[in-house]
Amino acid sequence: MAQRIEGDAARFRGIVRGKIKEQLKGYISTGEMIGKKGRDLVSIPLPQITLPQFRYGSKQAGGVGQGPGDVGDPLSGDPSRGKAGSESGEHILEVDVSLDELAALLGEELELPKVEPRGKKNITQQVDKYTGIATTGPESLRHFKRTYKQALRRQVLSGDYNAQDPKIVPIREDTRYRSWNPVLLPEANAVIIYAMDVSGSMGDEQKELVRITAFWIDTWLRSQYKDVTQCYVIHDAKAREVDEHTFYHTREGGGTKISSAYSVMNNIIDERFSPADWNIYAFHFSDGDNWEEDNDSCTDLLENQILPKVNQFCYGQVTSYWGSGQYLTDLYDYFEENDKVVTSEINSRDDVLKAIKDFLGKGR
Amino acid sequence: MGGSLIRKCKMITKTQLLDIQHEIEDHACAMGFDFFPVIYEMCDYQTISEVAAYGGFPTRYPHWSFGMEYDRLTKGYGYGLQKIYEMVINTNPVYAYLLDVNQLVDQKLVIAHVCGHAHFFKHNYMFGPTNRKMLDEMANHGHRIRRYMAKYGVEEVENFIDCCLTIEDLIDLHAPFIKRHDDPVAPPNEDDEQAEPSHKLKATGYMEEYINPPDFVEEQRRKRLEDAKAQQNFPVRPEKDVLLFLLHYAPLQPWQRDVLDIVREEAYYFAPQGQTKIMNEGCACWAHTRLMTQKILRDEDVIDYAEHHSGTVAAHPGRINPYRLGLALLNDIERRWDKGQFGKEWEECDDLEKKRHWDKGAGLGKEKVFEVWQHFNDVSFIDEFLTPDFVAEHMLFGYEWNDDTEVYEIATRDFRAIKEKLLFGLTNHGRPFIYVTDGNYENRGELYLQHRHEGIDLKIEEAKDTLRNLFTIWQRPVHIETMYDDNTTILSFDGKDHLETIRG
Numbered sequence: 001m002a003q004r005i006e007g008d009a010a011r012f013r014g015i016v017r018g019k020i021k022e023q024l025k026g027y028i029s030t031g032e033m034i035g036k037k038g039r040d041l042v043s044i045p046l047p048q049i050t051l052p053q054f055r056y057g058s059k060q061a062g063g064v065g066q067g068p069g070d071v072g073d074p075l076s077g078d079p080s081r082g083k084a085g086s087e088s089g090e091h092i093l094e095v096d097v098s099l100d101e102l103a104a105l106l107g108e109e110l111e112l113p114k115v116e117p118r119g120k121k122n123i124t125q126q127v128d129k130y131t132g133i134a135t136t137g138p139e140s141l142r143h144f145k146r147t148y149k150q151a152l153r154r155q156v157l158s159g160d161y162n163a164q165d166p167k168i169v170p171i172r173e174d175t176r177y178r179s180w181n182p183v184l185l186p187e188a189n190a191v192i193i194y195a196m197d198v199s200g201s202m203g204d205e206q207k208e209l210v211r212i213t214a215f216w217i218d219t220w221l222r223s224q225y226k227d228v229t230q231c232y233v234i235h236d237a238k239a240r241e242v243d244e245h246t247f248y249h250t251r252e253g254g255g256t257k258i259s260s261a262y263s264v265m266n267n268i269i270d271e272r273f274s275p276a277d278w279n280i281y282a283f284h285f286s287d288g289d290n291w292e293e294d295n296d297s298c299t300d301l302l303e304n305q306i307l308p309k310v311n312q313f314c315y316g317q318v319t320s321y322w323g324s325g326q327y328l329t330d331l332y333d334y335f336e337e338n339d340k341v342v343t344s345e346i347n348s349r350d351d352v353l354k355a356i357k358d359f360l361g362k363g364r
Numbered sequence: 365m366g367g368s369l370i371r372k373c374k375m376i377t378k379t380q381l382l383d384i385q386h387e388i389e390d391h392a393c394a395m396g397f398d399f400f401p402v403i404y405e406m407c408d409y410q411t412i413s414e415v416a417a418y419g420g421f422p423t424r425y426p427h428w429s430f431g432m433e434y435d436r437l438t439k440g441y442g443y444g445l446q447k448i449y450e451m452v453i454n455t456n457p458v459y460a461y462l463l464d465v466n467q468l469v470d471q472k473l474v475i476a477h478v479c480g481h482a483h484f485f486k487h488n489y490m491f492g493p494t495n496r497k498m499l500d501e502m503a504n505h506g507h508r509i510r511r512y513m514a515k516y517g518v519e520e521v522e523n524f525i526d527c528c529l530t531i532e533d534l535i536d537l538h539a540p541f542i543k544r545h546d547d548p549v550a551p552p553n554e555d556d557e558q559a560e561p562s563h564k565l566k567a568t569g570y571m572e573e574y575i576n577p578p579d580f581v582e583e584q585r586r587k588r589l590e591d592a593k594a595q596q597n598f599p600v601r602p603e604k605d606v607l608l609f610l611l612h613y614a615p616l617q618p619w620q621r622d623v624l625d626i627v628r629e630e631a632y633y634f635a636p637q638g639q640t641k642i643m644n645e646g647c648a649c650w651a652h653t654r655l656m657t658q659k660i661l662r663d664e665d666v667i668d669y670a671e672h673h674s675g676t677v678a679a680h681p682g683r684i685n686p687y688r689l690g691l692a693l694l695n696d697i698e699r700r701w702d703k704g705q706f707g708k709e710w711e712e713c714d715d716l717e718k719k720r721h722w723d724k725g726a727g728l729g730k731e732k733v734f735e736v737w738q739h740f741n742d743v744s745f746i747d748e749f750l751t752p753d754f755v756a757e758h759m760l761f762g763y764e765w766n767d768d769t770e771v772y773e774i775a776t777r778d779f780r781a782i783k784e785k786l787l788f789g790l791t792n793h794g795r796p797f798i799y800v801t802d803g804n805y806e807n808r809g810e811l812y813l814q815h816r817h818e819g820i821d822l823k824i825e826e827a828k829d830t831l832r833n834l835f836t837i838w839q840r841p842v843h844i845e846t847m848y849d850d851n852t853t854i855l856s857f858d859g860k861d862h863l864e865t866i867r868g
Contacts, residue, residue, distance in 0.1 A: 053530050
């Protein structure tokens with residue numbers, strides 16, 4: 001039976017996508033749900049429309065919380081965000097989510113096509129993923145929490161549990177082990193080369209946009225390949241290869257010469273990643289304020305060196321206060337016919353999803 | 365794993381569940397709980413999300429905002445971040461929804477929990493005026509709105525609902541209990557002045573001056589004149605039920621009036637649930653802890669129960685969990701009344717050591733919590749029973765926004781300040797107090813609202829947008845008077861432009 005709610009949900013999506021009811025556009029906020037990636041938190045986009053009401057400016061109001069801490073300690077998290085369920089009695093519990101599932105959901109949400117790897121090594125291979133629980137196994141795979149829970153359960157059942165002296169001693173039958181299930185994965189390797197403009201005009205907000213975009217690109221491509229390697233290049237008027245941390249945290253002054261980054265990229269490919277064995281993805285982020293006389297060298301490097309070797313070249317332009325943004329137009333005009341080149345504009349967090357869809361939507 | 369879970373669920377048959385329900389409800393009734401019959405529905409997650417998105421009423425009118433809520437709930441479940449365990453609505457009979465993939469022990473917990481909610485719905489005074497046939501009423505609303513949509517266009521009707529929803533909180537939360545409007549009386553007649561002496565007390569000769577001091581008589585007279593003048597105001601007294609005022613006086617089409625009426629009625633239906641969230645969840649948790657640990661739990665269920673229960677009442681750093689606060693406060697009340705830690709003698713005792721071991725064996729705890737469920741709402745509950753000891757023991761704190769560091773930080777551990785903050789957040793459901801003070805402002809038929817400022821400014825941009833929607837309903841210029849940055853500010857919208865007037 002078709003659910004009645006489907007109609008309402010479809011209408012909501014229509015509003016969010018700007019197809020109907022333009023007047024509500026201003027009230028759409030890019031809400032997010034917070035997921036976990038190891039110890040890091042990741043954000044899952046969740047657009048919300050909040051109709052205007054007479055409301056207090058919540059920041060002035062503050063509120064009441066519960067927990068340890070001294071006066072003056074900052075609160076972790078944003079308390080205004082946490083709403084424990086709505087009016088009627090509903091229970092909400094929090095559960096974990098794995099990166100694989102995240103990628104699958106992302107793919108579903110953005111209708112991303114599966115990547116078709118190229119190269120000779122396009123063979124599937126069976127790998128084991130640790131996703132199950134078993135009663136036998138090697139000690140190195142013992143699942144401590146499950147074992148403990150089992151032991152606790154047994155002791156409570158058999159009456160050995162003493163609340164005054166709660167000692168839990170697992171016995172042989174309590175032990176639980178992680179076990180694996182075979183999964184078929186294409187045995188193709190991929191390398192992602194990120195290049196970013198760190199000239200003076202790129203601010204923290206711009207870098208944050210790059211970081212979010214890169215996180216989702218990583219997550220998606222990782223789910224498509226057995227092995228994904230990343231390389232990072234930063235540039236202003238000169239370019240160099242750096243590690244991930246430096247990539248996101250460097251801020252240099254100076255002008256912008258994009259061709260310098262492209263030539264470093266090209267060197268990395270030539271030296272380490274033979275296009276015959278690797279699927280190569282090149283991403284470049286900048287505010288598009290290139291020296292005009294450098295543009296010809298850029299297109300030349302791309303057309304003759306980089307493009308023949310990579311699966312795809314993506315250029316993401318983040319808007320900055322100072323940047324002219326001319327480079328995007330130049331690039332687009334020059335490569336309009338070449339579908340290996342994808343360009344996208346990322347002006348705010350709202351555009352991140354669209355950029356990811358632009359970049360990954362071709363399934364190359 | 366997945367497979368075994370499903371098999372486990374399939375094992376719970378309808379009859380089995382019905383037996384469990386009867387067993388738990390028998391225990392509950394023996395414990396003193398009393399409720400309307402409860403009807404359980406087993407749903408998959410999609411269905412329970414749908415029901416939850418509609419606020420518990422699958423028959424509700426269509427609107428995109430319910431779709432948005434559905435999207436949030438199913439996404440949260442899909443990404444594995446959250447799941448709804450149970451839903452219950454305040455009707456007679458009570459309808460409750462169970463999630464089909466839950467384990468048996470979870471279902472038992474939920475059924476015990478629902479006994480608490482159902483008792484609370486039936487007995488708490490806030491739900492006295494509630495329409496217990498709301499499921500039918502909501503279906504009626506849905507039908508009417510669908511009919512208007514068919515006749516006047518989906519877009520047209522939906523846009524008007526959007527307008528109504530922006531002001532749905534402008535109702536008078538206490539109106540169901542207080543008679544705000546006098547019955548119509550005959551207009552005061554011309555003899556009024558002569559009737560005046562009747563306000564004087566009888567006194568003879570020399571006592572006159574003492575029994576009816578001239579100042580007092582004069583004041584009485586002035587007051588009466590003001591009252592008479594107020595009679596000419598429109599509305600006579602500031603009207604907090606803005607929706608009602610609009611319903612009576614805004615120039616609306618009949619279908620628009622009906623839509624506004626529907627939105628208002630549903631707002632009044634849901635209001636008491638919002639005003640008793642802490643108590644209601646506390647009551648339900650009190651019920652499930654007592655029922656489960658004393659009667660229902662089998663040995664093999666203990667661990668799963670403990671895990672689930674502690675998840676429900678877990679403290680989330682930096683915010684109040686109504687389940688936790690409600691249950692803890694009720695436990696505290698039960699303990700105090702069991703030991704006789706209340707009344708004059710207890711309040712006046714200064715000896716801490718004596719207080720620590722205070723036990724008069726009063727044994728009134730259970731009686732007291734049942735009484736509390738009947739006569740209090742969240743505001744009066746916190747006001748009456750939150751004690752300094754409780755605040756210290758449960759590590760409550762007040763937080764504030766720090767403009768310099770741009771984070772919320774712990775601002776106080778002081779009992780009075782915390783209680784004040786907590787009550788402020790609960791009073792009027794944490795919303796600003798807004799009244800209609802003039803429906804014929806400047807004698808031009810414009811609408812004038814007043815915000816009773818209590819230390820916190822409104823969000824100005826949002827207020828302006830709300831005015832724009834209000835204009836759609838009133839169709840003449842609208843104004844709201846508030847305080848912004850310590851200045852009396854009047855925001856106006858005349859259909860084209862916004863105007864901000866600051867009154868020194």
